[in-house]
Amino acid sequence: MAGVKLQQVRKVYENGHVGVAGASFEARAGELLVLVGPSGCGKTTTLRMIAGLESITSGTLSIGDRVVNDVAPKDRDIAMVFQSYALYPHMTVAENLGFGLKLRGESRETIAQRVREAAELLGLNDMLDRQPRAMSGGQRQRVALGRALVRQPQVFLLDEPLSNLDAKLRLSMRVEIARLHRRIGATMVYVTHDQIEAMTLGQRIVVFDKGEIQQIDTPMNLYTKPANVFVAGFLGSPAMNLLRGTLRRDSGLYLDCGATRLPLGDDAEIASRLARHVDKEIVVGIRPEDLRPLDAPVAAQPSLTAQLEVIEPVGNEIFLNLDLHGVELIVRTPPAALPEPGSMLTLGYAPSALHFFDGQSGQRIV
Incomplete structure (x- = not known):
């Protein structure tokens, strides 16, 4: 595992719009760090810059001891879980889990072992022969998590992975993600607009608004000592x-x-x-x-x-x-x-x- 460090990372689009204005924070090795804020605040843009899917206008982005500003996504040793499950419908669960490893040229034995380990960890043992259409939304999201897990990356990036689930499934999947993080001790950067998700999952939370970081702290410190009116009104259900x-x-x-x-x-x-x-x-x-x-x-x-x-x-x-x-x-x-x-x-x-x-x-x- 490795930490992720951003130093004055900025994203400015061709039309002059500032998507992210000088973000500086660090996801420590083994930490589950949550980026939260309303739609359009810059949290997903920040995650995509970490992943290499969005170019960086200025600033420095490091994964571990390596500056990765100009490193291709496939060479950053990260795995990303998206809002949509993006599973191959014609493949079984086992084939979906192992497909990324197959593309990387891993041996059949290595693929089979890692698929078994991920299936055991996520409770998918009895579903390895199923196709996605025969599974519930929560089960599909577990497969998406497993597909990232088998790659054994330095950093996991999760972009609103629970947004398509109903309220009950969101609750159970929050628990599963927290349990998974505790078991594997991986570095995770998790994006959500849901402040309850942020409060219950994050060891620390980065609060964004209008492309700027408003506050970085533990969930309870954010709740008891919000740095400004925006954080005070955004975190808490019902709001302050x-x-x-x-x-x-x-x-x-x-x-x-x-x-x-x-x-x-x-x-x-x-x-x-x-x-x-x-x-x-x-x-x-x-x-x-x-x-x-x-x-x-x-x-x-x-x-x-x-x-x-x-x-x-x-x-x-x-x-x-x-x-x-x-x-x-x-x-x-x-x-x-x-x-x-x-x-x-x-x-x-x-x-x-x-x-x-x-x-x-x-x-x-x-």
């Missing part, structure tokens, strides 16, 4: 609630949203960090699980009151959709008796659970 207003001080700090006054508590450290932003526009974020319905306001508990619009029971929890003077809020709460839609609901929160961002740059303050 974001309230924009002017920071004011009047016997304590509060966010002036016009029709709403949001108390920010009296934590000395937070007050110190926010001091230079008084009378300036900021954004305050709070996760849905950090808002708690209260039967009545509590004197020492900062709170807000919003109108309950929609209740979404999903079994072990309930999502509450509320309107705070034109601002949409969502609350995640355990099952409980709740007022009817249209009622006013008081929500308590801990000031320590709040996130603060600069109103102009969107960068994190606290």
Whole structure:
């Protein structure tokens, strides 16, 4: 296995469009690194540059100790799994698994051994004589993974491999990919637009938006300390609630949203960090699980009151959709008796659970 290192890698198309603006990150040897972001953010372009399927405008790309900017895809010692399974319909599973090795001139014995090993690892032993049309989507995707696996490359590249699967299959395949990575310890770079996939699979995550890297960190650090408003709103399901207003001080700090006054508590450290932003526009974020319905306001508990619009029971929890003077809020709460839609609901929160961002740059303050 080998690591993958990008240093100021940039992709500019002939029409002047900047697909990737100076990406710098490293997928460490044996790491499962996820590139995530909305459509058109540059994540797949970055993966294709690593694979050699897209030329690099500037910057340096290394696999292991070798700079591969001008190395042909077939000589980079990588294997790629695409969104489409791209299996040969007239071949059996065994033939599909071994076809790449056959093209490389490997012996029959080597091909048979590696096919057996991959089939064992992916639970395909009983399907080796089947053709793709006789298999489910999840089984076909396992064959696509196996075809990459038998090549024993230094790096695996996976481009939204679960996008064509239904929700249940996506869940089971996420588990299979995580299990596979743990067993073989391979370097994997995985692209997805699905932030749940990114959070559950990635040892670290690179968040892209508009061709630029927004933040690189572990899943939980991204969740608890997003670097900016984009990351805060993108990662999390449901997304973080974001309230924009002017920071004011009047016997304590509060966010002036016009029709709403949001108390920010009296934590000395937070007050110190926010001091230079008084009378300036900021954004305050709070996760849905950090808002708690209260039967009545509590004197020492900062709170807000919003109108309950929609209740979404999903079994072990309930999502509450509320309107705070034109601002949409969502609350995640355990099952409980709740007022009817249209009622006013008081929500308590801990000031320590709040996130603060600069109103102009969107960068994190606290």
